[in-house]
Amino acid sequence: xxxxxxxxxxxxxxGGVAALRDGRFELAGGSVHAxxxxxxxxxxxxxxxxxxxxxxxxxxxLHRGKPVEFNSPAEALHSGIAxxxxxxxxxxxxxxxxxxxxxxxxxTRFGGIDFKTMNRNAQALLDRLEFNISAKEYMMNLSVAQMxxxxxxxxxxxxxxxxxxDEPTSAIGEKEAQHLFSAIERxxxxxxxxxYVSHRLxxxxxxxxxxxxxxxxxxxxxxxxxxxxxxxxxxxxxxxELGEEYIKTNTPTETAGLEVxxxxxxxxxxxxxxxxxxxxxxxxxxxxxxxxxxIFNCLFGMDRPSSGEIRLDGQVVSIRxxxxxxxxxIAFVTxxxxxxxxxxxxxxxxxxxxxxxxxxxxxFVMRRSEEQAASxxxxxxxxxxxxxxxxxxxxxxxxxxxxxxLGKWFLRQPRVLLLDEPxxxxxxxxxxEIYRIICDFAASGGTVVMISSEIDEILGMSDRILVMRQGxxxxxxxxxxxxxxxxxxxxx
Numbered sequence: 262x263x264x265x266x267x268x269x270x271x272x273x274x275x276g277g278v279a280a281l282r283d284g285r286f287e288l289a290g291g292s293v294h295a296x297x298x299x300x301x302x303x304x305x306x307x308x309x310x311x312x313x314x315x316x317x318x319x320x321x322x323l324h325r326g327k328p329v330e331f332n333s334p335a336e337a338l339h340s341g342i343a344x345x346x347x348x349x350x351x352x353x354x355x356x357x358x359x360x361x362x363x364x365x366x367x368x369t370r371f372g373g374i375d376f377k378t379m380n381r382n383a384q385a386l387l388d389r390l391e392f393n394i395s396a397k398e399y400m401m402n403l404s405v406a407q408m409x410x411x412x413x414x415x416x417x418x419x420x421x422x423x424x425x426x427d428e429p430t431s432a433i434g435e436k437e438a439q440h441l442f443s444a445i446e447r448x449x450x451x452x453x454x455x456x457y458v459s460h461r462l463x464x465x466x467x468x469x470x471x472x473x474x475x476x477x478x479x480x481x482x483x484x485x486x487x488x489x490x491x492x493x494x495x496x497x498x499x500x501x502e503l504g505e506e507y508i509k510t511n512t513p514t515e516t517a518g519l520e521v522x523x524x525x526x527x528x529x530x531x532x533x534x535x536x537x538x539x540x541x542x543x544x545x546x547x548x549x550x551x552x553x554x555x556i557f558n559c560l561f562g563m564d565r566p567s568s569g570e571i572r573l574d575g576q577v578v579s580i581r582x583x584x585x586x587x588x589x590x591i592a593f594v595t596x597x598x599x600x601x602x603x604x605x606x607x608x609x610x611x612x613x614x615x616x617x618x619x620x621x622x623x624x625f626v627m628r629r630s631e632e633q634a635a636s637x638x639x640x641x642x643x644x645x646x647x648x649x650x651x652x653x654x655x656x657x658x659x660x661x662x663x664x665x666x667l668g669k670w671f672l673r674q675p676r677v678l679l680l681d682e683p684x685x686x687x688x689x690x691x692x693x694e695i696y697r698i699i700c701d702f703a704a705s706g707g708t709v710v711m712i713s714s715e716i717d718e719i720l721g722m723s724d725r726i727l728v729m730r731q732g733x734x735x736x737x738x739x740x741x742x743x744x745x746x747x748x749x750x751x752x753x
Contacts, residue, residue, distance in 0.1 A: 271320035298475035299688035300658030343416035353401035358383035406437030507721030511703035513541035518708030524569035544723025551729040590676035610636040610650040639668030660691020
């Protein structure tokens with residue numbers, strides 16, 4: 262059977278540096294094909310060429326057996342190739358229907374927008390896909406998962422038969438991801454071809470039929486997922502044996518590091534109590550909206566709880582704002598490094614030193630030598646791969662960006678490390694390095710509290726796990742006495 266999409270020998274260089282040396286790929290209709298590779302493997306360049314964002318330097322692209330070359334995403338869409346990007350960009354103050362048909366709204370005979378027809382067509386499309394979303398709802402009222410489904414509907418409104426999904430679950434939880442996977446199964450049944458890009462290998466083995474691996478800008482191999490196991494796929498992605506995926510070198514002590522009692526924030530969390538010990542990695546698991554991040558916002562002074570008590574090393578502390586939390590030795594790695602963790606237009610050095618500016622600039626004068634030495638120390642400590650520390654942090658891979666965020670906080674020598682989705686959007690090799698950093702911090706006597714929506718990660722890294730459901734605790738469980746099924750059951 263003729264493939265929907267066939268790519269051979271794709272090449273692209275930027276400034277004489279090869280970003281893609283040999284891009285090869287073949288997609289069958291009615292299937293999900295995982296495109297795998299670490300950060301810098303060439304996946305983004307590959308997708309950009311196929312969507313007409315970049316011109317290829319060499320190679321061939323066949324869509325339904327015919328050679329194609331797109332000069333813009335609009336041309337790719339017109340030919341039936343669509344992409345759902347990792348960074349969603351909805352127009353929040355417009356309706357679902359308006360977002361789906363943005364720029365190609367049906368018109369009345371008088372030249373105005375035919376809202377009635379647009380709403381009817383959008384609702385028919387959503388209903389066909391079994392998406393429980395109103396076409397008249399405003400985008401700002403939707404969850405992130407629902408926005409992802411609207412993006413799928415938008416892609417299909419172009420009659421696309423090839424759909425690229427770039428990290429589609431990076432900002433949604435386990436339950437929401439299952440809704441997305443159900444939608445993908447319906448697309449497969451309609452004969453669509455899905456190219457699925459994700460660093461979450463558990464998802465790939467759940468949803469994909471076949472795989473292609475890129476490494477260092479080149480094709481490594483392809484095949485059916487039924488013919489390869491997880492260690493084998495990891496070996497292809499990183500190019501070596503990676504060893505144990507989850508590193509556990511810490512041993513919890515009996516000494517309390519962080520104690521939380523009766524934390525209450527109206528409409529967000531109710532009566533949250535737990536003790537995270539020194540040397541411990543204390544996990545928090547729950548679905549989106551369960552109150553996970555809201556706990557951290559209270560602990561870091563971004564929200565003020567109406568009641569509750571926080572103790573550090575046995576002493577009651579008052580945290581009214583982030584500066585209070587920082588002064589007490591609390592660090593907070595937020596879930597979205599690009600929005601709240603980094604200044605993407607600034608340098609690696611400035612980002613690393615951002616949380617330590619008051620200490621480095623007494624009398625409002627920056628101690629440049631101290632700043633440079635601190636940056637070099639964190640880059641070496643966390644093996645951050647950067648050509649120079651004055652380069653924009655936006656030029657780093659996702660894993661290295663995350664290590665810059667960690668370096669920023671470790672520079673302050675914290676007592677408690679709050680981690681919200683610490684490995685989101687990073688490849689398996691970088692994940693392992695981040696796990697080592699986390700465990701080393703705990704092993705040295707630090708206290709770690711970690712939120713993760715990846716069940717494998719929360720079970721693999723945590724010593725004990727607090728399960729959240731609808732703003733309340735559904736219990737605290739030892740990692741040795743629970744499993745994935747129990748966590749999902751408790752969280753729903």
